[in-house]
Amino acid sequence: MIMSWEIMRAYLPLYAKALLLVLKIGWIGIALAILIGVGCSMIRHFKIPVLQRLVSVYIELFRNTPLLVQLFFLYFGLPKLGLDIDAEVCGALGLALLGGAYMAEAFRSGLEAVEPIQMESALSLGMSRRQAFLHVVLPQAISISVPAFVANIIFLIKETSVFSAISLMDLMFTAKDLIGLYYKTGECLTLLVIFYLIILLPVSIVGSLVERRLRYAGFGD
Amino acid sequence: MVLIMADELVKIDHMTKKYDENTIIEDLSLTIHEGEVVVIVGPSGCGKSTLLRCINGLEPIQGGSITFRGESIDGKSKHINEIRQRIGMVFQSYELFPHKTILQNITLAPIMVQKRKKGEVEKEAEELLSRVGLLEKKDSFPRQLSGGQKQRVAIVRALCMHPEVLLFDEVTAALDPEMVREVLEVLLSLAEQGRTMVIVTHEMSFAKAVADRVVFLDHGEIVEEGRPVDFFEHPKTERAQKFLNTFTYDKVEKAK
Ligand SMILES: Nc1ncnc2c1ncn2[C@@H]1O[C@H](COP(=O)(O)OP(=O)(O)OP(=O)(O)O)[C@@H](O)[C@H]1O
Ligand SMILES: [Mg+2]
Numbered sequence: 001m002i003m004s005w006e007i008m009r010a011y012l013p014l015y016a017k018a019l020l021l022v023l024k025i026g027w028i029g030i031a032l033a034i035l036i037g038v039g040c041s042m043i044r045h046f047k048i049p050v051l052q053r054l055v056s057v058y059i060e061l062f063r064n065t066p067l068l069v070q071l072f073f074l075y076f077g078l079p080k081l082g083l084d085i086d087a088e089v090c091g092a093l094g095l096a097l098l099g100g101a102y103m104a105e106a107f108r109s110g111l112e113a114v115e116p117i118q119m120e121s122a123l124s125l126g127m128s129r130r131q132a133f134l135h136v137v138l139p140q141a142i143s144i145s146v147p148a149f150v151a152n153i154i155f156l157i158k159e160t161s162v163f164s165a166i167s168l169m170d171l172m173f174t175a176k177d178l179i180g181l182y183y184k185t186g187e188c189l190t191l192l193v194i195f196y197l198i199i200l201l202p203v204s205i206v207g208s209l210v211e212r213r214l215r216y217a218g219f220g221d
Numbered sequence: 222m223v224l225i226m227a228d229e230l231v232k233i234d235h236m237t238k239k240y241d242e243n244t245i246i247e248d249l250s251l252t253i254h255e256g257e258v259v260v261i262v263g264p265s266g267c268g269k270s271t272l273l274r275c276i277n278g279l280e281p282i283q284g285g286s287i288t289f290r291g292e293s294i295d296g297k298s299k300h301i302n303e304i305r306q307r308i309g310m311v312f313q314s315y316e317l318f319p320h321k322t323i324l325q326n327i328t329l330a331p332i333m334v335q336k337r338k339k340g341e342v343e344k345e346a347e348e349l350l351s352r353v354g355l356l357e358k359k360d361s362f363p364r365q366l367s368g369g370q371k372q373r374v375a376i377v378r379a380l381c382m383h384p385e386v387l388l389f390d391e392v393t394a395a396l397d398p399e400m401v402r403e404v405l406e407v408l409l410s411l412a413e414q415g416r417t418m419v420i421v422t423h424e425m426s427f428a429k430a431v432a433d434r435v436v437f438l439d440h441g442e443i444v445e446e447g448r449p450v451d452f453f454e455h456p457k458t459e460r461a462q463k464f465l466n467t468f469t470y471d472k473v474e475k476a477k
Pocket of ligand 1: 240245263264265266267268269270271272391
């Protein structure tokens with residue numbers, strides 16, 4: 001198959017626009033997902049009554065349904081309840097809710113991986129439970145969860161490829177649209193792959209650098 | 222009402238400890254006096270670690286009382302953090318904080334809990350580190366140290382809080398034999414300084430050398446206690462004799 005650089009260059013601005021959209025929604029969605037995830041895992045870790053139950057239901061619900069279905073509910077369901085929702089907000093929200101459930105699980109296993117005796121050793125030095133949690137348990141839990149966080153971020157960015165279903169002009173939508181119009185399948189798909197790599201490779205690289213820097217907390221010996 | 226004498230640091234009075242329905246320690250009384258080195262020995266599972274954890278308020282007790290200078294030790298009370306500052310504890314598995322350097326491990330609690338000046342605490346930490354031969358490791362992370370070195374750091378970390386009594390739970394049990402000595406020597410020098418210590422150990426010759434008093438625990442009760450010479454040379458009870466025998470070996474008779 002011979003590909004035309006001219007055509008690819010001509011399509012570039014459309015892809016760039018889609019890239020910015022994915023970055024914008026992705027960044028907001030992922031930031032919210034981390035907040036939700038950390039919040040939920042704290043609720044579970046400290047076994048806060050009632051909320052703990054709700055969090056479990058939320059996590060199971062969102063981890064076990066596809067993002068596409070969640071987006072449909074938000075995009076077509078909420079207006080039925082009288083809540084009009086913008087497609088971009090809907091995308092970010094969907095990503096945040098799905099991501100929050102995954103981040104909560106990732107962070108919970110990080111918290112659980114810190115041996116209780118670390119807490120006791122901090123207490124035996126006269127620290128309060130709060131001090132021990134903040135200065136001894138939490139930093140270790142965070143660095144243990146970093147690999148899972150990075151994996152989740154990559155997963156969530158890939159999931160943005162279903163945004164086209166709620167008529168967001170994401171990368172997937174752009175590619176499909178252009179193929180439908182001009183039948184330049186090879187060029188369009190190549191650009192699609194390149195643009196996903198542009199987003200995801202830096203995430204992977206930065207992620208593994210951070211992981212390497214934080215690896216100290218992975219073991220006691 | 223428990224009467225406290227002036228030199229009584231820790232007083233355990235008719236204490237009972239259960240895990241669910243299992244009684245681990247029953248009706249145990251033991252007093253630790255100032256400047257005394259008490260060594261606790263006994264078979265595995267007899268409740269030695271549990272006893273130390275109770276003294277530090279890490280385990281709730283189901284009966285009797287434990288007091289430190291007359292103040293009740295209770296993991297749920299408001300004063301527990303203040304009392305724990307005055308009781309140092311060293312664990313078998315060191316439990317250094319892996320995300321902090323050696324120096325930070327030692328200075329974290331004195332700065333944060335006791336609100337002491339960073340410079341002053343670091344100076345003291347460095348002095349203590351050099352005394353155990355580890356000053357050049359102050360900026361290393363725990364994972365870069367050997368087991369024996371980590372355990373010496375853990376001891377320094379406890380000392381830097383200026384505790385009035387130190388609890389050691391089998392601090393050499395996780396170490397390779399060649400590292401046991403370097404840690405035990407630190408404990409011996411602390412004993413020479415007149416520190417109050419409660420030491421749980423399986424190192425019988427060390428126990429004999431360091432102890433002012435040996436307490437033999439079996440099935441959660443004190444079966445025998447006394448001066449080390451008496452206990453090790455002439456154990457009175459059959460259980461103690463049997464226990465001590467497990468540390469000696471008869472010559473193997475080889476068939477010709
Ligand atoms: N968290 C726990 N829950 C239930 N039972 C426990 C718990 N911790 C300890 N036990 C039990 O309490 C008993 C005493 O345990 P402990 O660890 O105090 O023994 P030990 O004398 O320190 O033994 P070792 O010499 O092996 O360290 C054991 O039978 C043990 O199984
Ligand atoms: Mg033990």
